[in-house]
Amino acid sequence: MVQNKAFIYKSIPVGWPVAGKDLTIEDIGFDDAAPPPKGGFTTKNFYAAFDPSQRGRMRDPSISSYSAAMQTGKPVTSVHILGRVLKSDRADVKEGALVLVWSWATESFSAVGPSAQVEVIEERPGVPLTAYLGPLGMTGMTAYGSLHEIGEPKKGDTILISAAAGAVGQVVGQIAVREGLHVIGSVGDDAKLDFITKDLGFTSGFNYKKEDLNAALTRLAPNGIDIFYDNVGGDLLDVAITHMNTFGRIVACGSISTYNNKSTSDNYGIKNYGQVVRRRLKWQGFLVLDDNITKWRKERDENISKWIADGSFKSVDHVTDGIDRAVEGFLGMLKGENLGKSLLKIAEPE
Numbered sequence: 001m002v003q004n005k006a007f008i009y010k011s012i013p014v015g016w017p018v019a020g021k022d023l024t025i026e027d028i029g030f031d032d033a034a035p036p037p038k039g040g041f042t043t044k045n046f047y048a049a050f051d052p053s054q055r056g057r058m059r060d061p062s063i064s065s066y067s068a069a070m071q072t073g074k075p076v077t078s079v080h081i082l083g084r085v086l087k088s089d090r091a092d093v094k095e096g097a098l099v100l101v102w103s104w105a106t107e108s109f110s111a112v113g114p115s116a117q118v119e120v121i122e123e124r125p126g127v128p129l130t131a132y133l134g135p136l137g138m139t140g141m142t143a144y145g146s147l148h149e150i151g152e153p154k155k156g157d158t159i160l161i162s163a164a165a166g167a168v169g170q171v172v173g174q175i176a177v178r179e180g181l182h183v184i185g186s187v188g189d190d191a192k193l194d195f196i197t198k199d200l201g202f203t204s205g206f207n208y209k210k211e212d213l214n215a216a217l218t219r220l221a222p223n224g225i226d227i228f229y230d231n232v233g234g235d236l237l238d239v240a241i242t243h244m245n246t247f248g249r250i251v252a253c254g255s256i257s258t259y260n261n262k263s264t265s266d267n268y269g270i271k272n273y274g275q276v277v278r279r280r281l282k283w284q285g286f287l288v289l290d291d292n293i294t295k296w297r298k299e300r301d302e303n304i305s306k307w308i309a310d311g312s313f314k315s316v317d318h319v320t321d322g323i324d325r326a327v328e329g330f331l332g333m334l335k336g337e338n339l340g341k342s343l344l345k346i347a348e349p350e
């Protein structure tokens with residue numbers, strides 16, 4: 001047996017998860033002498049993705065949703081675990097291969113059963129390994145598919161993106177810049193504002209914690225907004241509705257402003273809903289695994305890997321180094337301490 005540190009979901013949080021009570025780090029052990037699971041394989045893990053959706057799975061299992069509740073006492077499920085195969089009993093997964101395992105435990109070593117969703121990574125020159133958990137992973141699929149499918153961007157359109165310096169936001173923004181849109185980002189601190197405007201090429205942005213939202217949108221979108229890519233919900237959504245142009249599109253990607261509320265009655269109530277009708281807005285939610293989003297996968301893979309390799313697209317990561325710091329990294333993402341895609345580095349890739 002060897003040590004196998006894991007990020008453990010201990011108990012169901014009420015409001016913000018509490019470090020040491022709801023979330024801990026524990027050694028769950030790994031039998032390195034055992035054969036791989038029948039039809040499966042074992043891995044040494046290098047990275048795990050942090051995603052806001054993990055918070056939604058830390059709930060009472062009797063509450064149904066689009067993805068199953070996590071089980072208390074078990075490792076936190078990560079959207080992606082990236083690791084190298086140690087032993088394999090699966091024909092399409094060779095020993096030594098780099099693999100991306102979807103929806104798997106955040107742990108140092110894994111025994112992956114036959115039903116797991118697995119991608120063998122074929123590394124492309126010029127593409128960093130971590131991009132496969134970000135722009136080339138679930139996050140990038142979310143951004144690429146929903147922007148095109150629901151946002152229907154056209155050159156010259158104005159797009160507003162909330163949580164613009166985060167994992168999804170940085171991808172949506174850079175695609176929109178490439179496609180000739182006027183790109184406005186909403187972010188929660190001034191370093192993020194510099195990041196989106198100076199590093200990512202957004203047209204402009206504002207710090208929603210410092211500026212009145214209506215004043216900011218009046219200043220930055222004098223001709224109105226054609227697409228609102230909404231990662232946050234809450235008061236910005238409410239105000240943005242009043243700046244939308246007729247036949248504008250709202251891409252409802254997430255509502256992170258509500259994820260750590262104790263009850264839905266704490267959520268901000270939208271006051272300007274009537275404008276959705278008057279302005280004939282399309283307001284559509286989606287899940288990344290929907291067919292109308294994944295149909296963009298081939299185009300996403302080709303374009304984003306090409307753009308990263310030619311240096312015209314940035315894949316920025318916010319890496320928490322060491323599984324001992326997993327709780328801090330996860331909570332930091334929910335609090336907005338991240339710039340780009342939040343990742344946990346479990347071990348140096350080898």
Ligand SMILES: NC(=O)c1ccc[n+]([C@@H]2O[C@H](COP(=O)([O-])OP(=O)(O)OC[C@H]3O[C@@H](n4cnc5c(N)ncnc54)[C@H](OP(=O)(O)O)[C@@H]3O)[C@@H](O)[C@H]2O)c1
Nearest residue numbers: 052142163166167168187188231254255256257287288336
């Ligand atoms: N529909 C889907 O299939 C799908 C798939 C993936 C992600 N999503 C959603 O997309 C959104 C972004 O996810 P991500 O992975 O890219 O996360 P992220 O943006 O990398 O990290 C979350 C960001 O949310 C912002 N935030 C946190 N609390 C906030 C609040 N109260 N008000 C405003 N902003 C707040 C913070 O940025 P600031 O510092 O700027 O506040 C933080 O950095 C989430 O809502 C997520 O659930 C949906």
